[in-house]
Every structure is written in C-alpha cells, then in structure tokens.
Amino acid sequence: MRLVIARCQVDYAGRLTAHLPLAIRLIMVKADGSVLVHSDGGSYKPLNWMSPPCSLNVADPDDDAREDGVTSVWTVQNSKTDDRLVISIHDVIEDATHDLGDDPGLVKDGVEAHLQRLLAENVETFGVGWRLVRREYPTAIGPVDLLCRDETGVTVAVEIKRRGEIDGVEQLTRYLDLLNRDPQLSPVRGVFAAQEIKPQARTLAVDRGITCLTVDYDALRGVDDPSTRLF
Amino acid sequence: MRLVIARCQVDYAGRLTAHLPLAIRLIMVKADGSVLVHSDGGSYKPLNWMSPPCSLNVADPDDDAREDGVTSVWTVQNSKTDDRLVISIHDVIEDATHDLGDDPGLVKDGVEAHLQRLLAENVETFGVGWRLVRREYPTAIGPVDLLCRDETGVTVAVEIKRRGEIDGVEQLTRYLDLLNRDPQLSPVRGVFAAQEIKPQARTLAVDRGITCLTVDYDALRGVDDPSTRLF
C-alpha cells in the first residue's frame, strides 16, 4: 500500500463527471491498483476513487498545466469500463509504501441472511405444526423469503427483515397479491417477521391482515446450539 | 489526519458484530475523530470503521491480552449510539500525522436531477408531438417528475430514475392512482423512464399498464444546448 499526502486536484469521468478543487489530501494506492482520495473528514467514503481492475499511469504535465503549478499527472484507468480518474499533483508532502500482506477478511454475525436461515430451520417458531415449503420461493417479482404451510395446511408467505419498516410490508403485500392469483396456493396469508418492527410498519401490516412477529435473534441462535437448550 | 500502519485485531459491536483477525492494516484517524481500518485490497470501503461523532480512548491491555502480544488497546466509541470499535494493537510499524486543512468538496454532474432536466427540455424523446405540462407537478403525496400530454392530448405522468427498480414503479403507481381521481386530468397514463430498467421493475410496470422507456443519457446530452450544460 502506497500512501501519498499531496496538494492535488482530481477529476473523474465515467458514470458521471466529478471535480475536486486544489487541496491537500491523502491518496491511497492499494496493492490491487485501486486508488482512494480521502480528505480529513466525512465518513468512510473517499471523496473520489477508482475501483479495481485498474492501472495507474504517471506522466509529466503539459505546458499549460505546468504553468498552473502541476508537477505530475496521475491517470487511473479502469480496465473494464472507460471510467477514468485524473489526479493533478502540485506538491508531494509525503510518499510512503508499506507491505501489508494478505488480509484474512471480516467475519460478520447478525445479518438478515442468518435470521432467514435460522427461521427456515426452526419454522415451529411461527407455530406448532408449521412446515417449510421452501426458502426463497420464486415469483415473477422476486423470491418470497419463506413459503410455509400452517398447522391447518393454509399457505403462508413470510417476509423476513432485520429491521421491519414500511417497505417490507409493501414488499410482502405485492407477493400476497401475486400468490393469491394462483388457485393452487390461494388463499395465502402473510407473516412479517423481524428483530424489530417499527410502529408504522406494524400498523400497516395489521391493517392488511398481515401477522407481525418480532424475533429474538439470540434466543433463536440458542435453539440451534444443543448445549444451551433448556430440555 | 493520523495514519498508523500496525499489526492489529479489530472487533466491532453495534448494529451487528464483526471481527477482524490479526493482520497488518492501515488505521486512519480523521480530524473529526472518525476511524477507518483499511486492508491492501478490496475497494473503497474500509474493513471496519467508526463514523463521527465518536471518541478514541487509548488504554493498556489487560494481562490476558498482554500475554497474547497486545501492546495497546484503542477503543472508539460512538457518542450517539452504543456502537463500539476495539482495536487491539500488537505492533506499530508507522505512525504519522499530517495537517490537511479543510476540503473545498466535490462537484458532480450527470446524476438523476440532470437526467430530469434533459428530458424536460426534450419531451419529444417520448414521442413526436408530446408537450410538457410542467416539471415537478405537485400532488398531495409529492411532486410528479414530469407531467406531459402525448400526441393525442392524453395526460401522461413520467417518473424518471437513473436505475429503474421496483420502488420507482410503486411511486409512479401512487401518483397515477391519485391523478386519475381528478376528472380534469383523467385518464392519465404512466411512463417509467430510466437509463437502465431492472427486469422485475419492468415486469411490474407492464403488469400495471405502465410504459417503460430506457434513456441514453449521453445521446440526450448530445442533443442538449451546450450553453445550458453545467460544464
């Protein structure tokens, strides 16, 4: 990884065009060739960047640029698209390179996929006698998270979210409209399951006859682990 | 901005939990207190980070950690939420601080707002004889991007997106429901215009009788009067 602190100007042309006026910034060149331009604020997103695969070319400025104080022009060109980042460097304040080696990568826990897997493996969370028809049941407008049958054999579409908001209720409503057109399945009822359901989403769901279920992720994970089972 | 190259382990606990095994990484501490942990690959997103407002506390490791080789423990705590990032530092390879000053910020061109302006100025893109009634036509549930009349005088509501997805079709549907209640306007038909329309969004739109149109931004900018361009 190469870290350069420099007074520079940056221009991006690709999916849009963007321009950064002259200022001191950090330019990070990663081992895979990607380039990030960071200022000393904001959040994790760089002001400008180029994603891999790309290549960096360093050239001398033309006469006009040299007169403006440019000492070096870095062109970062994406190898697949025609996206291009041009960094006009005026002054280099620091330039250091370090070998970081490979990164073992991030391990995450607690995202929606885990919740869906846990619920698929424990459909009795919804009620005794429930059966899973399939996970990611396909429809023309996208897959339904879980398709189940309840203890009476009625089909149930389950929408799972980490945080239940109105969008999720709308999504489930669309699925129910579509599924209920299929005489093989109809009537289909809906369950909206989330770790946390916003009051507005709950109100809308109930108004549409959709059952809401808040799920305790830690408790559900506990069900999976025999050592923590109560009996 | 402080740049530290260090062999470290990182743990995040907040909206999810995440863990980074021991490796050499770049730790960036920005002037606003935010912290970014980058590896030497991937794209612009850090492996882990803490957004402002937050504070950094440096402490000595406890005995267990010290035996594992930890020399210093950095705790970055968000001031608003209870999100917390814990960086266990084993070896510091470099530690440098630079004053970057304020950044004048990014100037962009080519985003959805520009697409809307271009289409408003070139309604014949939709068909010969079309007229623009107005841009941002106000309704009780928000403004319709473009309200037009087609060559037969029928009112058309146009929803514009850079990338057309299901949300946009839902939005247009709500506008059409509302506009069709107005006897002065009814019948109103819909056009969903985007640089790129996802198959699922297209399916839903067609099912609802909405016309889909993919727009070539560069071609449209080509027919545009150069004097009205941003740059």
Add this chain to the structure above:
DNA sequence: ACTTCGATCTCGTAC
C-alpha cells in the same frame, strides 16, 4: 431536527 431518496452506491449470494 427529521425524513426521504439518490448513489461512480458496495457487497454478498443465488441462479
């Protein structure tokens, strides 16, 4: 202050 929505979204994952 709060909400809504776009984004060079990025990133994972299923098909």
Add this chain to the structure above:
DNA sequence: GTACGAGGTCGAAGT
C-alpha cells in the same frame, strides 16, 4: 457471469 437485495449504508435536499 449476471441479477437481485441488504447495508453499521452515506449524504443531500426538502419539510
């Protein structure tokens, strides 16, 4: 490889 949805999304514009 492509397509789709989630995200510790971030950030800006409008209310």
